[in-house]
Amino acid sequence: MSDILLIIVGAVLVQNFVLTRFLGICPFMGVSRNLETALGMGGAVIFVMVLANAITWLIHHFLLAPYHLEYLLTIAFILVIASLVQLVEMILKKVSPALNQALGIYLPLITTNCAVLGCAILCITFRYDFIRTVVFGGASAVGFTFALVLFSGIRERLEFSRIPRFVQGLPLNFITAGILSMAFMGFAGLVK
Amino acid sequence: MNPILIAIIILGSVALLSALLLGIASRVFHVNENPLIASVGEALPGVNCGGCGYPGCANYAKAIVDNNVEVTLCAPGGNEVIAKISALLGRAVVAKDAEVARLSCFGKPEFCAPRCDYQGIQTCRAANLQNGGQKKCLYGCLGFGDCVSVCPFGAMSMVDGLPFIDEEKCTGCAICVRECPKKLLTLQNKKRQVYLHCASKEFGKVVKEACTVGCNGCSLCARKCPEKALTMVDNLPIWDWSKCTQCGLCAKVCPSRIIFLDGRPVPKEAKEAPSA
Numbered sequence: 001m002s003d004i005l006l007i008i009v010g011a012v013l014v015q016n017f018v019l020t021r022f023l024g025i026c027p028f029m030g031v032s033r034n035l036e037t038a039l040g041m042g043g044a045v046i047f048v049m050v051l052a053n054a055i056t057w058l059i060h061h062f063l064l065a066p067y068h069l070e071y072l073l074t075i076a077f078i079l080v081i082a083s084l085v086q087l088v089e090m091i092l093k094k095v096s097p098a099l100n101q102a103l104g105i106y107l108p109l110i111t112t113n114c115a116v117l118g119c120a121i122l123c124i125t126f127r128y129d130f131i132r133t134v135v136f137g138g139a140s141a142v143g144f145t146f147a148l149v150l151f152s153g154i155r156e157r158l159e160f161s162r163i164p165r166f167v168q169g170l171p172l173n174f175i176t177a178g179i180l181s182m183a184f185m186g187f188a189g190l191v192k
Numbered sequence: 193m194n195p196i197l198i199a200i201i202i203l204g205s206v207a208l209l210s211a212l213l214l215g216i217a218s219r220v221f222h223v224n225e226n227p228l229i230a231s232v233g234e235a236l237p238g239v240n241c242g243g244c245g246y247p248g249c250a251n252y253a254k255a256i257v258d259n260n261v262e263v264t265l266c267a268p269g270g271n272e273v274i275a276k277i278s279a280l281l282g283r284a285v286v287a288k289d290a291e292v293a294r295l296s297c298f299g300k301p302e303f304c305a306p307r308c309d310y311q312g313i314q315t316c317r318a319a320n321l322q323n324g325g326q327k328k329c330l331y332g333c334l335g336f337g338d339c340v341s342v343c344p345f346g347a348m349s350m351v352d353g354l355p356f357i358d359e360e361k362c363t364g365c366a367i368c369v370r371e372c373p374k375k376l377l378t379l380q381n382k383k384r385q386v387y388l389h390c391a392s393k394e395f396g397k398v399v400k401e402a403c404t405v406g407c408n409g410c411s412l413c414a415r416k417c418p419e420k421a422l423t424m425v426d427n428l429p430i431w432d433w434s435k436c437t438q439c440g441l442c443a444k445v446c447p448s449r450i451i452f453l454d455g456r457p458v459p460k461e462a463k464e465a466p467s468a
Contacts, residue, residue, distance in 0.1 A: 059206065063202050063206070064202070067195075067198050067199075067202060068195070069195075069198065069199055069202060072199055072202075072203060075203065076203060076206060079203070079206060079207055079210060080206070080210065082210075083210035083211075083213065083214055086214055086217075087213070087214060087217050090214075090217050090218060090221040091217075091221055093221065093223050094221040094222075094223050097223075
């Protein structure tokens with residue numbers, strides 16, 4: 001039980017996907033303009049990551065590993081993740097058209113979101129069992145959302161600040177992300 | 193068994209399964225969108241100029257169908273598109289006269305000299321921030337062509353230091369109207385033949401000192417108009433288009449010849465004919 005707790009803390013804080021592993025930078029920069037879309041994107045990623053991790057683990061253990069097809073890992077996982085994202089898009093379109101509009105191009109971009117694929121592949125590398133894989137997926141996605149929400153909050157504040165023209169926009173975002181990342185370095189060593 | 197075959201079978205079956213699932217999901221989560229939005233969107237020209245005030249043609253189409261927005265906002269489409277959309281929606285066709293952008297200045301550099309040597313950023317907007325720009329006339333066109341660079345239809349070009357508007361290409365999208373820092377461009381009914389090419393509200397003496405082709409507010413046009421369609425406001429004639437018959441007399445009597453008739457200044461010899 002305690003190691004599951006460690007996985008959660010590790011994935012959310014210590015080895016945060018965006019700020020420590022530097023995966024999924026694209027939506028991190030793209031959808032963090034305001035809190036609402038950040039939360040929406042986070043929700044979508046949590047949903048996709050948990051499902052993707054569960055399904056990719058099953059595919060790896062019952063299809064790829066028995067036939068020694070580990071070399072097909074990347075393509076098989078991308079296939080599953082792509083279809084999952086399609087599914088999420090369909091559901092969102094039906095359930096919440098406004099959120100679908102707000103996420104815009106970034107929802108289809110989860111398809112090629114390296115965080116989702118990275119998470120699935122990491123679970124295989126770490127040789128997690130099924131429960132740990134699902135927990136790790138959920139915790140990683142929560143960490144991703146956490147970073148996104150923090151960053152969008154900072155960005156919302158910065159909208160109203162006086163900023164020298166040469167760092168306005170993207171340059172300031174990268175500087176902010178760097179400082180945020182350094183802050184997360186403080187968690188290093190918390191979980192081994 | 194051949195390992196390549198196994199790989200193909202397994203990957204293929206995974207793909208087939210996902211495809212099947214997606215197919216079922218697309219049925220279950222099917223969203224009924226109003227087919228009118230798509231057909232209205234097709235009727236619009238699709239240039240996404242934003243002249244209607246909506247971000248892109250698709251959003252305007254949605255606004256027309258969902259919020260009953262009027263169909264006459266699309267300037268590039270003109271009457272043809274209005275008729276098409278009205279037919280789709282079953283509304284009465286509202287004809288709208290085509291509009292084009294026209295410039296209220298004829299102060300080419302040879303007529304209206306610069307009062308300083310402006311060497312800053314070469315845009316009207318930047319020049320205008322420096323105490324109103326480099327022209328002697330504070331109302332005059334600065335001639336850096338901000339309007340030309342924003343025109344999405346290639347209807348504008350710089351000719352002799354002033355933007356020239358090709359009225360055949362101009363769709364009246366009003367993007368240049370919003371761009372001009374001097375507010376010299378306005379949308380005008382394309383059919384109107386007479387148009388004053390000056391915006392200076394100054395008194396005659398000030399206008400004449402700055403520019404040789406400025407309107408000095410002599411009000412000759414207003415006095416000579418047979419229909420009494422012109423009134424002088426702020427030293428400029430204002431047309432009452434409901435009275436104007438486009439006779440062109442105002443253009444002929446104008447001593448500065450800046451009331452254009454049919455897009456051109458009236459030549460000198462024609463000026464004498466009606467007054468005789």
